[in-house]
Amino acid sequence: MRNFGPQSFLFCLVSAAAITLACGSQPPSPMPVTGCSPIATAPNTTGTLESISLCPAVADAENFPNGEVRFTPTGMYNTPPLVVTPLKTYGWGACQGNTPTDEVTVSQTGVAKCAAGASGLYSVYTFVPTECEHVGPCGTGCMVSGYAQLTCP
Numbered sequence: 001m002r003n004f005g006p007q008s009f010l011f012c013l014v015s016a017a018a019i020t021l022a023c024g025s026q027p028p029s030p031m032p033v034t035g036c037s038p039i040a041t042a043p044n045t046t047g048t049l050e051s052i053s054l055c056p057a058v059a060d061a062e063n064f065p066n067g068e069v070r071f072t073p074t075g076m077y078n079t080p081p082l083v084v085t086p087l088k089t090y091g092w093g094a095c096q097g098n099t100p101t102d103e104v105t106v107s108q109t110g111v112a113k114c115a116a117g118a119s120g121l122y123s124v125y126t127f128v129p130t131e132c133e134h135v136g137p138c139g140t141g142c143m144v145s146g147y148a149q150l151t152c153p
Contacts, residue, residue, distance in 0.1 A: 036072050039085050047079030049128055052087060052146030054110075060151040061114045067153075071110040073126050073146055089126040094150070095138035096122050104150060114152035122150045 036055035054071045061067040075087035094104035094112065103118035112124050125139035125147045132142035139145035 041084050042081055043088070044075070044077040044079065044081050044084050047077035047082075049075050049087075049144050050078055051076045052089070052126060052128065052144055054124065054126065054146045054148035056148060058149045058151075059112075060153075061112075062151075062153050067113055069112045069124075069150060071106075071112060071124055071126070071148055073110065075128070075144075087128075089128055089146075092124070092126050093139065094122050094124050096120065098138055100137050104152065112150055114150070118152040120152060122152060124148045124150050 053074050053076070055074065056069070056071070059069045059071075061069055071092075072085065073087040073089050074083060074085040076083055089110075092106035092108060092110060092112075094101055094106055096103065101122065103115045104112055104122045104124065105115065106112045106124055110126065114122075123138065125145050127139045127143040127145040130142045130144065134141040139147065
C-alpha cells in the first residue's frame with residue numbers, strides 16, 4: 001500500500017488556502033479592480049520594517065470609480081508577523097520623474113486622484129520614517145518607502 005502522507009497534506013493545505021482567500025467581503029469603494037483587498041493583520045511591535053509594497057502596484061485612474069485609486073500598503077518585517085496589511089504609514093505623496101507634483105493628490109488613507117489636466121505616468125508613495133533625520137523628496141532619505149505607478153488620462 002502506498003503512503004500519500006506528505007503529498008496529501010500539501011494538497012489539503014494549498015486547497016484550504018485557496019478556499020480561504022476566495023472567501024471574504026469586498027471593502028467599500030474606491031477599490032482597485034486588480035483584486036487587492038485589505039486583510040487586517042496584527043501590527044508588528046517587535047520587528048524591524050524592511051520594506052513596503054503597495055497594491056495595486058500599477059493602476060490606470062480611468063479604470064476606477066471617479067478616478068480614485070485606493071492604494072493599500074503592506075509591510076514586510078524581519079520577525080513575526082512578517083507581513084502586516086494594511087500597514088500604518090506616516091505620509092503619502094506623488095511624484096513625476098523623481099520630482100514632487102501636485103498633479104496627483106493622495107489622501108492620508110491612500111486614495112489617489114489625478115488633478116484636472118494631469119496626464120502621464122506618476123509614482124505614488126507612502127513611507128515610515130527610520131531613526132535618522134534625513135528626509136528627501138519622493139520618499140527618499142532615511143525611511144522605508146513603498147511605490148506604485150499611477151497613469152492619469
